[in-house]
Amino acid sequence: MNFLSKEALVEVKNLKTYFYTEEGVVKAVDGVDFEIYPGETLGVVGESGCGKSVTSLSIMRLVESPPGRIEAGEINFDSRDLTKIPEKEMRKIRGNDISMIFQEPMTSLNPVYTVGDQIMEAIILHKKVDKKEARRQAIDMLQKVGIPLPEQRVDEYPHQLSGGMRQRVMIAMALSCDPQLLIADEPTTALDVTIQAQILELMNSLKESYGMAIMMITHDLGVIAEVSDRVAVMYAGKVVEYTDVDTLFEDPKHPYTWGLMNSIPKLDKDVDRLEAIPGSVPSPLNFPEGCKFNTRCPLAEGKCFEEEPPLEEAAGHKVRCWRYEDLEEIKKRGERIYEDRGVQK
């Protein structure tokens, strides 16, 4: 499918979201650019602290302020800049045009209301229908997300449902107002793998029937491969690689992406040792000078420590690396770039 011919649904430009804490300024999102096209799934992948969740909260304007603040940039949606519009207008968009589901459905559902009440709340608020109609629509939604006996389940409380069922309820709630964009922040991370398969399948089929776009945030490259059309790889508050899913997995250009892919064991391939990326993600309070990956990158040299590379166009990719061409050479030679760091003797 070629989404690029259409006009972008969401356009994030140079987004910066900072948190002002006692220890200093945390630059959680520090100049992020990407687009989401109608009907596509954009996968956003990265490890904890890379800024993927804060990016999505910024789009929803749910960043807690203080200490957080959208410092700069644009989020263009439906010919409006979401960073500029008043809260009242944002409230009409939130839950209506853009909805969100979270990792832990139990903490996002209110334990003292039935699931029906919670789904109806959104419907009544945005669709201006009466209670009876809202209830009918809520039952209808529960049915669509595959909850058995929806007429009965609608009057149950969240604790009476299993984890997978709760996530289905969250999806029903998010989709009840027919959004153009669904932001899913690690929606299957807390679920078992057989339940995860159910939820991913459900999301894919709902995407088709509703024609909405999905922004899928996850740390799991398997989930990314499964659902995404295009992918943005994030590291330390920035997008480091951005391309379509096939190209990304076939030919990763950033050393970080390359490392991530080789550090997970594959089911269909046996290797003696995994290629582990050394060290850990730097603290956002003191990111290194130059490229932020330079503390862990085996290719880092000279310029990498001085100047931050731009997100550059490279054969169907966008990649933020000074040395991606050198990585290309190494890949051609079939070598590993990450040294083994196990027992140090």
Next chain:
Amino acid sequence: MAENLLEVKNLKKYFPVKAGVFKRTVAHVKAVDDISFAVKEGETLGLVGESGCGKSTTGRTILRLLEATEGKVIFDGKSIMDLDKKEMRAVRRDMQIIFQDPYASLNPRMTVADIVGEPLDIHKLAKNKQERNEKVKEILENVGLGEEYMNRYPHEFSGGQRQRIGVARALAVDPKLIIADEPVSALDVSVQAQVVNLLQDLQKEYGLTYLFIAHDLSVVKHISDRVAVMYLGKIVELTDKKELFKNPIHPYTQSLLSAIPEADPKKKKDRIVLEGDVPSPVDPPSGCRFHPRCPKAFEPCSVKEPEFKEYGDGHFAACHLLDK
């Protein structure tokens, strides 16, 4: 062939469910319900299953951190279920555990030197303070942490480093068996590989035997020699890892394998998506526990419990289909 270091025979662990004013036992959670397996010296046995299948309870019951309801655990040729506290303590020198959450399993008020040194004190493995420090230093070095970290506290470390401290603590007493209970699942992807590599190196170096408990099948496949799959308190399939991933014979294993999202967008798998959720272990389904979700269930499945037996060279499973 290597000797069995650990043998588990008909192990059961039931937790009472209490209710009412007098806290009478009204039911039991059958967390582990009659499982048997053996771990050979020097091998890694992977134990996989979804949450609530009883894999962690199995690990803890083997170490007698939880007392078994029934069954036998034979470690190094000795039954350990009847040992008294003192004897058990001596055995624990040879069997250690690494926990999932490196944040919760390290005492925040102790320095790294004390955390790793404590087992040395308990088992009286160091003659004096100097020798203890020397040993701690050596162990920390072996897990990739330098001397300079010795006097720091757990909060000063990242998740991956903390897990290294947990590994160091287990290694301190020079054990034969390490039960690793989800040792990498709380870590970031790029750090997981570091810890997996470390565990493999240490195994080679010290001839360790691992019982590796995890829910992530790809990690289990990478590190294990043989794999046991658990479902609702039972082992449903156990075999060599290559055989298991190439030729799974239990329908649960088949669907579990097909459910894993693979990091390859070109691969569109024929997925067996299971219906429904894992039933409650308080009142498990009759017959085969998997039958309400099993796409291949037939008449005997809801009535008779399938026997766990061998189907060809070391490939064990419990399923009526295989006798059809």
